Amino acid sequence: MCDKTFKALRVTEDETGKFVRNIVERKLTDLPDGDVLIRVHFAALNYKDALSFTGNKRVTRNYPHTPGIDGAGIVEESSQPNFKVGDKVLVTSYDLGMNTDGAFAEYIRVPAEWVIPLPAGLNLKESMIVGTAGLTAGIGLYKMKMMGQIPELGPIVVSGASGGVGSMAVGIFKKAGYQVIASTGKDSIAPYLLRIGASEVVDREFVNDDSSRPLMKPKWAGAFDTVGGNTLATLLKGCKPGGCVASCGLVGSPILSTTVFPFIINGVNLLGLDSTNFPMNERQQVWDKLAGMWRPDLKSIATICKLHELDPYIDQILKGELKGRIVVELET
Ligand SMILES: NC(=O)c1ccc[n+]([C@@H]2O[C@H](COP(=O)([O-])OP(=O)(O)OC[C@H]3O[C@@H](n4cnc5c(N)ncnc54)[C@H](OP(=O)(O)O)[C@@H]3O)[C@@H](O)[C@H]2O)c1
Incomplete structure (x- = not known):
């Protein structure tokens, strides 16, 4: 051997x-x-x-x-x-x-x-379609739920929606009962995003506010962000009071320039996601959900x-x- x-x-x-x-x-x-x-x-x-x-x-x-x-x-x-x-x-x-x-x-x-x-409910191939991308999206949903982000509060924006983590987030949030707004920079990807669970597809400029306003009229109840930079700042500014914005990625930029107003006026929660060191007992709970109740169209x-x-x-x-x-x- x-x-x-x-x-x-x-x-x-x-x-x-x-x-x-x-x-x-x-x-x-x-x-x-x-x-x-x-x-x-x-x-x-x-x-x-x-x-x-x-x-x-x-x-x-x-x-x-x-x-x-x-x-x-x-x-x-x-x-x-x-x-x-x-x-x-x-x-x-x-x-x-x-x-x-x-x-x-x-x-x-x-x-x-x-x-x-x-996990029961997934074969080896399906477990890799989920993989780190799905685990990260699942951790986001798990943490948002702990903070009281229920589907009835309104839609969740997913940025970088056509990518690996974004696609899994669209599918998982939809399966868990949320309305999903998919933000993308790809022109012809809407049919794919609608098929995997988005109820609306928007251009990534929708979540790229370039004004100096510290807050925007709230447009979404929560957000799952893979992009970072001004996208994350915009998702915070436009989130409804009490909502959660989960941050996992930096494909746009690792810099976050914001004010404290989304937090101290609107009580928005910024949740950090780290799949690498996520504790094993909670990791197994999230995997079981990904294999069951949250399992998207893999x-x-x-x-x-x-x-x-x-x-x-x-x-x-x-x-x-x-x-x-x-x-x-x-x-x-
Ligand atoms: N924290 C964690 O535990 C964790 C775990 C996994 C991944 N991540 C991070 O999550 C991010 C996404 O990973 P992934 O594997 O899903 O990558 P991916 O498959 O390449 O997806 C990224 C998507 O982001 C969008 N995008 C790319 N460049 C952009 C830009 N300059 N500005 C705005 N949007 C842009 C694109 O989607 P659209 O064309 O649809 O907009 C792209 O498909 C990465 O930063 C990765 O490091 C973090």
């Missing part, structure tokens, strides 16, 4: 400082130490993976490296009693694919604390490809051009 080789999509920094991607053969002994060896059947692409693929040192410090923060598969070895050979499991986030060899490979080896038994959101077909999608996600979730089926 130790000498067994497997395929992995590896990134190497060449002598000119360029980051080059190649599918290579690796040995199981090349993998880091860990409690659980998993034969990866499906992995999924996230924005963070694209940053790791292109040499972003805030995501991945050392190269050569195998990205992939989302993987699902079958346990082949386990030193811990809570996981047995043959168990179907998934791993998302923690350090997987960042500074630990990731899931764009036929095998990963990880600490048992990172592993989740496959088929419409997914594009399935093989490892050697992933390359163009990495470039597209960096340009904000992707639609939905890209799931990689590893050869079996």
Whole structure:
């Protein structure tokens, strides 16, 4: 078993400082130490993976490296009693694919604390359509509900709606009974967004207020933001009193320039989402909801490809051009 080789999509920094991607053969002994060896059947692409693929040192410090923060598969070895050979499991986030060899490979080896038994109601492929994107959207809904954001209060805006996290948020909020306004920069994407759960599609300029007003006439009851920057500032300004704005992303900008007025006049709640370190007991609750009551139309959101077909999608996600979730089926 130790000498067994497997395929992995590896990134190497060449002598000119360029980051080059190649599918290579690796040995199981090349993998880091860990409690659980998993034969990866499906992995999924996230924005963070694209940053790791292109040499972003805030995501991945050392190269050569195998990205992939989302993987699902079958346990082949386990030193811990809570996981047995043959168990179907998934791993998302923690350090997987960042500074630990990731899931764009036929095998990963990880600490048992990172592993989740496959939730009833999802198969391995479906769990990766959900992946970190769905977990993040689910954490947003979970936190908003805790703060009293009920569907009866009115519509939720989802920004970056056609992307991976955005698509999952549109689908999940709709399934949980909310009216969803999908904000997008893509001209021809409305039919897709309406199909996955939006009741209205707006251009991203709708949530890009460039006035100096500290507050706008309230237009939405809450928001789920993947964009950051002025989009997040606008979502705060235009939120109805008492509503929640959940922030998870920075594809537009990491800078937030706002005033305190949305908070101290309207009592708006700004909720931060961090899927990487979200506690395991709550993580499992959110996964169970994602597999059940909140499960969106996963088929419409997914594009399935093989490892050697992933390359163009990495470039597209960096340009904000992707639609939905890209799931990689590893050869079996
Ligand atoms: N906090 C967490 O735990 C967590 C977890 C997962 C992801 N994230 C973050 O969430 C964000 C989205 O991730 P993702 O995997 O969904 O990426 P993605 O698939 O590329 O989706 C991002 C979407 O944002 C929109 N967009 C892109 N560039 C934009 C710009 N300059 N201004 C406004 N909108 C823009 C596009 O949608 P439209 O064309 O429809 O507008 C794009 O499809 C990233 O910043 C990622 O790092 C955070």
